[in-house]
Amino acid sequence: MVPLSLPKTIVLCYEDRHDWTQASTLPLAAEAARCLAPKADIELAARLVSANGMEAVHLPLMSVSQKEIVSTLKRHPMSMLWNVTDGLTVFCGSLIPSFGKILKIPTFGSSTYVQGLCQNKHHWRAVLETNGIRCLPGAVVRQGAQDERHRIEQLAPPLFVKVATYGNNAGFAVASPIAVSHQEAFAKARHLLDGGLGPVLVEEYAAGREYSVWCFETQAWNTVVYEKVMDTPYLTTAAKDRSPHAGCYHLRQCEAAHISALALQVVAALGIRDYVRLDIRESEEGVPYPIDVNTGAFLVGRSFELACTALKGSPQAMFSALVRQSWRRQTS
Incomplete structure (x- = not known):
């Protein structure tokens, strides 16, 4: 039998932001739940799957038991699991790759260890510094x-x-x-x-330029770097404004070899697979430091669309290349 180049089905595993907030006992649950994908983003991810000829199956983790998850996977052979939920200690989504490994089902994205590591900034900082990568x-x-x-x-x-x-x-x-x-x-x-x-x-606080970097593992790792050009000075507006959009910015694609190089060093040091979005800030002297590593970045939004278009022509083409490479790596 000729191996499939793509899975037949991608099972989207996630926790619903609204449902989790309602069930949580945290005093600031709505703030904690901001790193969960809203329904609109889940639907956009499902459309990416469908646009590449694969079936998108939804598995809202708060609504199904482990037995139901296994039953769903048995009904969909030749499938791939995709965790669309951040977190390890508070959210259970990053356990999905380990669950897939036990069941011998390929998973899209980084391992449970890496996803959990990257949701603990003080932990990934320690790993990077051990590998000679400076953090603030x-x-x-x-x-x-x-x-x-x-x-x-x-x-x-x-x-x-x-x-x-x-x-x-x-x-x-x-x-x-x-x-x-x-x-x-x-x-x-x-x-x-x-x-x-x-x-x-x-x-x-690093007072220099800030960059958002998408890294994609097709056959080799590729990067797209965007400078976050602030519309108003971030240091002054963020000191006064509690809005997450204080000091709003626009993205400007740029050639920054030192930023791409640092991003790929982070990818290698942390053992990231398939895709990641990183935030990097420079000091006033131009020294770059990683400030956020998002292995559970939602593959939606303006920066993702721009990066995919720059490298592959469209988000659909990029998603196909990513899944194809990930599937080949795990099934060949």
Whole structure:
């Protein structure tokens, strides 16, 4: 039998943002759930699957049991699992690749370990630094610990305060991310922790350019780099405005070999597969630092469309190439 070049079915595994928020006991559940895909994005992902001649099967994880998942997979042979949910400790979506491995079913995207690692910013920072990749100076603030204030005082303001275990914007509606003093940074970190959002990462703020980088594993890894050109100065607006869109920006594709090189070093060091979106910021001196690694990036949105068009002509063509390569790697 000639092996299939693509799976017949892609099973989309996800947690519904609204349903999870309703069921959660976290004080700030709506903020935590922002890194879950909304229904509209799930539908767009399903259309990508269908546009390439594959069947899209939905598996909302909060609505089905493990037995039902196995039953669904048995009804759809030659399928591939795709986790569209971030997280390891709060959301169960990143366990899907391990589930697929046990059942000997190919999965699209990175492994459970890598997805969980990249949802814990303080953990992937440690892995990168062990591999010689510099990260911004930072400190982690945890609930119940005593010595974080001392570690924060070793950092040079202004400081960037963000939740370490969710999407990069989680918590911004609760506490604006910029802190101009150690005292303000510690107070914002405690406020997030009191709302159930933690641990919290406090980093020195890199005041140079910011880039969004898509990395795609077709036969080799390819990158597309966009500079985030701020419409208003981020440092001043984000210090005052709690909106996640404070200091709105537009994307400008650019040739930045040093940024592409750093992105690929991160991909290799963390063991990422298939696709990832990274955020990288430069210091005022032009030194680049990774600030976010999103292995569960939703394959929708303007930056994804632009990157796919630049490399493959369309999102549909890019998705086909990604799935084809991933399927071949796991079935040949």
